[in-house]
Amino acid sequence: MLNLKDATVSLMDSDSQICGSGFLVKDGYLLTCAHVVNKAGGPEQPLTMRFQGQENTVSAAVAVDGWHPQEDVAILQLEADPPAGIQPLPLGVCRECGGHAFTAFGYPEVGDYHGILAAGQIIGPVEKEDGRGMLQLASANLARGHSGGALFAENQQRVVGMIVEVYHPDASGKHRDTAFAIPTETIWRLFPALQPASSVLNPFFFPGRINNPAQFFGRQRLLREVKGSLKQGSSVSLVGKPQMGKSSFLYYLYCTRETWLPDKTVVFLDLQQVLDERDFCEELLGHLGEEGDSLRELKRALRQRDLLLILDEVERLAEDDFNPRLHDLLRALAQEPHFAMCLASQQPLTEVFPARTPGGVSPFHNIFVTKEIGPFSEENARGLLLSGLQGTPVQFTAAEIEQLLADSEGHPARLQQMAYALFNQYTR
Incomplete structure (x- = not known):
């Protein structure tokens, strides 16, 4: 998995109290929630933050056309280059991510820990009363300090949204593990400069249950x-x-x-x-x-x-x-x-x-x-690879396919993971 932690920042107010999370996405740009920016001093003020694992703080300001309080989105621009070695997180489309696992990282108050991982499942798209599209999540360990953090979809190995709201259960305890994220499509609409020039969706690696019957193979x-x-x-x-x-x-x-x-x-x-x-x-x-x-x-x-x-x-x-x-x-x-x-x-x-x-x-x-139910037969394993590549600009060589078949031994999850890594080598 890409280093989600390294690309995550904690935004702080004037008293150095953590207000929420953000993450590096492209060309010195950071994503966070508008409500996190308001807690940290507001969109008119220089904002102070610290990348995870770094001693020194960095400064950023709201980018031109980057303030969207109605959608609770803020795009920030760093005043200097990010610390050496920190890579932006790739953004991906959120379609077909329902039912898949996600990972998040942020800064809720948990003892003396600085930064906490969270994991859960992307339930699927929902709408607010005003028509805004959101992603509903299920997670037992997402908390308010994760707001502004990246929603990292395990099946795509990309960020497909930004954590924005953690729901608190009613008296009956219903929806106690419910949270919501803003999908990347909304972020791209608000700030097109963040959209990648080429969005080739990796067809491989579906950890957990396959929910779309069209993706079931063999x-x-x-x-x-x-x-x-x-x-x-x-x-x-x-x-x-x-x-x-x-x-x-x-x-x-x-x-x-x-x-x-x-x-x-x-x-x-x-x-x-x-x-x-x-x-x-x-x-x-x-x-x-x-x-x-x-x-x-x-x-x-x-x-x-x-x-x-x-x-x-x-x-x-x-x-x-x-x-x-x-x-x-x-x-x-x-x-x-x-x-x-x-x-x-x-x-x-x-x-x-x-x-x-x-x-x-x-x-x-x-x-x-x-x-x-055991490993795929060679015929099924080969068919999975070839069908996955259909409709993409990528074609594995015969030698690469033979190596994938040999190394995976037909194990479905292992084959998907290895094919996913190889596909990414072609599209980077």
Whole structure:
């Protein structure tokens, strides 16, 4: 990852108190929020800041045409060159970044730490009441001091926005991990000089789940087998090591459900986002248009429901805050003709959910068709590279493709990361 910290500054007021964050983007220009500038002294005053890890402060002023308080954007221009070795962060488009991971760095008040990392997920684009487009974020560790900081999208390895607002939950605790960012497209519209001359989007490296079905590649034989089993009413257990594409596979099944299972209700749940058993029941019932948060209410709702339940990260159900009665309920339902499941785990289900009594068997013993998901075949790996390059001005050489195939050994995440790095060498 590019050095996000080095390119980040802390803006200070006249008492040397940190007011927020900013970051270097291009030709001595910095981005920050207008409200951070106001706290630091206002747009008419010289502004003092310090690059992360540097002893000396630097000065900047609001650039000509760089003050946009209505959008909460300020573009600053340094009075001198930035410290040696500090590189500006590249800006990228925010399209198709929904569902992907991000990293941020800023200066919230956390003990005696100077600068704190934050991470989370870009949920997707939203609009304010006045029509301004924003990016909604989910993060448990973003705080007010991150305002003005860069929103670094891991899938693009570029900044796709600027952190602007961290939401404080209401009395019920809703939206406690919600924040918002201004997308780069807004910044480019306000200050076109920051737009790169060439914006070639790197087609590789999708850490985490692929949310766009058009970007899903390969696994055609496994898809046929899994779909065939599910159409027949059998439940399927998908087993594979981390980063083999289990989450993307399940979500692709869900997104394309209308094309292969149009007459059945299909629900997808990522169990990493489920807090406990009550939350699981409430989430599933909510997807079915029902109210409630108990196993009893869930049992009644599922008794005659024609349903395919897709569960990612199913290990979560084996943790102590889930009642074994839930496992028994799912086992019983899986034997009914109207109910099927497709679960993803790193280990076989009989190991994830072992027998609860000596001499007993796992609650999920002998009720699932087990399918393994492993590295790409050479054909699939080569096809991923070639399809990714279509529509771009970049073409890898035959030798480069062979090297990528050999070094990645068909591991999906590793192949994407290596292809991403090679693509960047062509576009720098």
